[in-house]
Amino acid sequence: RHGRKNQPPGPTGLPIIGNLHQLGPQPHCTLSTMAQTYGPIMSLRLGSVTVAVASSPATAQEIFQKNDQAFADRPIPESVAAQPNVADTLAWAPANPRWRNRRRICSTQIFTTQRLDLLQHLRHRKVQELAEHLQKQASKKSVVEIGELAFATMLNLVSNTVFSEDLVDPEFQSAGEFKELVWRIMEDAGRVNLSDYFPVLKRFDLQGVKRHVAVSYARLHEIFDGMIRKRLRDRESSPARNGDFLDVLLDHCQQGEAADFTVDNIKPLILDLFIAGSDTSGSTTEWAMAELLKNPEIMQKARKELIQVIGTSNEVKESDIPRLPFIQAIVKETLRLHPPVPLLLPYVAGHDVKVSGYTIHKGNQVLINQWSIGRNPQFWDDPLLFQPERFLGSNIDFKGRDFEYLPFGSGRRICPGLPLANRMITLMVATFVHSFEWELPQGVTPQTLDMSEQYGITLKKLSPLCAIPVSV
Numbered sequence: 001r002h003g004r005k006n007q008p009p010g011p012t013g014l015p016i017i018g019n020l021h022q023l024g025p026q027p028h029c030t031l032s033t034m035a036q037t038y039g040p041i042m043s044l045r046l047g048s049v050t051v052a053v054a055s056s057p058a059t060a061q062e063i064f065q066k067n068d069q070a071f072a073d074r075p076i077p078e079s080v081a082a083q084p085n086v087a088d089t090l091a092w093a094p095a096n097p098r099w100r101n102r103r104r105i106c107s108t109q110i111f112t113t114q115r116l117d118l119l120q121h122l123r124h125r126k127v128q129e130l131a132e133h134l135q136k137q138a139s140k141k142s143v144v145e146i147g148e149l150a151f152a153t154m155l156n157l158v159s160n161t162v163f164s165e166d167l168v169d170p171e172f173q174s175a176g177e178f179k180e181l182v183w184r185i186m187e188d189a190g191r192v193n194l195s196d197y198f199p200v201l202k203r204f205d206l207q208g209v210k211r212h213v214a215v216s217y218a219r220l221h222e223i224f225d226g227m228i229r230k231r232l233r234d235r236e237s238s239p240a241r242n243g244d245f246l247d248v249l250l251d252h253c254q255q256g257e258a259a260d261f262t263v264d265n266i267k268p269l270i271l272d273l274f275i276a277g278s279d280t281s282g283s284t285t286e287w288a289m290a291e292l293l294k295n296p297e298i299m300q301k302a303r304k305e306l307i308q309v310i311g312t313s314n315e316v317k318e319s320d321i322p323r324l325p326f327i328q329a330i331v332k333e334t335l336r337l338h339p340p341v342p343l344l345l346p347y348v349a350g351h352d353v354k355v356s357g358y359t360i361h362k363g364n365q366v367l368i369n370q371w372s373i374g375r376n377p378q379f380w381d382d383p384l385l386f387q388p389e390r391f392l393g394s395n396i397d398f399k400g401r402d403f404e405y406l407p408f409g410s411g412r413r414i415c416p417g418l419p420l421a422n423r424m425i426t427l428m429v430a431t432f433v434h435s436f437e438w439e440l441p442q443g444v445t446p447q448t449l450d451m452s453e454q455y456g457i458t459l460k461k462l463s464p465l466c467a468i469p470v471s472v
């Protein structure tokens with residue numbers, strides 16, 4: 001079936017497996033190299049699935065702007081299908097009225113400027129708790145894992161937004177278990193799984209991916225189940241409401257929208273917010289700090305801006321951020337070089353579509369290699385250098401309209417968490433830089449700091465960033 005007419009060019013594959021063996025452990029890099037030979041829209045055959053890969057701003061724009069509707073749905077990897085009620089997730093459900101309703105509720109109840117402003121105190125509190133923890137570690141000269149702390153802080157922020165309570169204890173002891181669970185889900189979702197490319201093999205789960213990841217889903221569902229049941233009991237015994245996102249969802253459950261909202265089918269939506277929000281934001285904060293430790297002169301410039309704007313005694317507040325253009329530029333530059341979702345989430349063509357003169361056939365999958373676009377010298381000067389200055393005085397933004405820079409995607413499935421992620425990551429990075437000097441552990445220098453990536457559905461730092469906070 002793959003001799004289809006007018007398909008984008010691509011590498012010749014082997015019989016049956018096609019190009020699967022060529023992807024390697026870092027598919028985003030392999031696809032970037034292949035695009036130099038086959039062009040900005042190319043076609044690969046992965047088992048029985050044809051995948052088109054877009055690697056330029058122009059092809060991404062054609063997909064997102066001209067053909068947004070055709071590419072509104074996603075293929076569901078087997079590892080994601082391992083969770084109960086997968087059709088009720090936000091990230092993987094088809095773009096049907098039920099998905100739209102859930103997305104609208106999330107947007108209006110969590111992500112509007114008004115709602116975010118209302119919960120500003122929560123973000124300040126969570127970041128303050130993080131700073132207090134770091135102060136204690138600083139007094140002991142302890143080494144901390146920056147990514148894990150940022151991840152746990154984000155997890156607690158999402159948890160407070162949904163459940164009005166922390167998931168991770170104040171000393172961050174239980175952060176490890178959640179990180180492990182979330183990362184296992186991310187890693188399995190990003191793994192090349194034969195069941196996804198040979199539907200006939202699905203029921204055998206040859207690599208055991210589905211069985212492996214099901215354990216993580218079951219544990220997270222169990223945790224959420226306990227929290228939801230407790231809230232249902234509280235609601236029965238008292239009319240008082242917490243006013244958090246769980247109350248909003250339970251109100252929907254009780255308002256006769258029974259088919260769309262039940263206690264069971266709201267769990268995948270809640271899980272999505274935790275999974276999509278915590279690892280991406282934690283990882284971006286970790287990469288930002290890794291770049292600052294690798295480039296001490298940029299760290300100094302950032303600190304200088306913070307001291308000029310805030311002084312030395314005050315804490316960083318969200319209301320300071322508009323006056324911190326260099327810190328904002330650091331976050332943007334980090335998302336360019338280290339976008340947490342390098343290939344965005346996959347799309348599936350709803351009908352035959354022409355892109356750059358080639359045909360993407362109905363049922364073909366589409367990936368956008370935004371990692372590659374963000375590092376392409378055609379669109380960025382000295383693309384491999386970490387230079388936040390490139391964003392100063394530039395209008396390029398990550399809101400999905402500048403196709404050379406798409407860390408949050410674009411179109412109707414653009415990341416709904418963008419405004420929250422932006423506020424929280426900026427606040428965490430600013431606080432790290434403002435409240436502490438940072439030292440690398442013995443034997444590590446800025447020159448030897450390991451910046452290798454590990455591919456999952458999100459891209460994380462292979463070796464966790466370890467550093468020693470020093471109080472200022």
Ligand code: HEM
Pocket residue numbers: 090091092103158272273274276277278280281284339340341344345346407408409410411412413414415416417418420421425
């Ligand atoms: C640095 C932080 C983040 C990055 C870089 C990021 C990036 C992305 C990307 C690239 C997508 C896919 C977009 C597409 O396919 O076009 C996505 C989807 C999504 N993100 Fe984020 N995200 C981040 C933080 C968050 C946060 C904080 C939340 C919520 C708490 C969140 C919730 C979601 C959800 C629910 C989806 C699925 C949307 C859909 O398919 O309709 N993300 N994100």
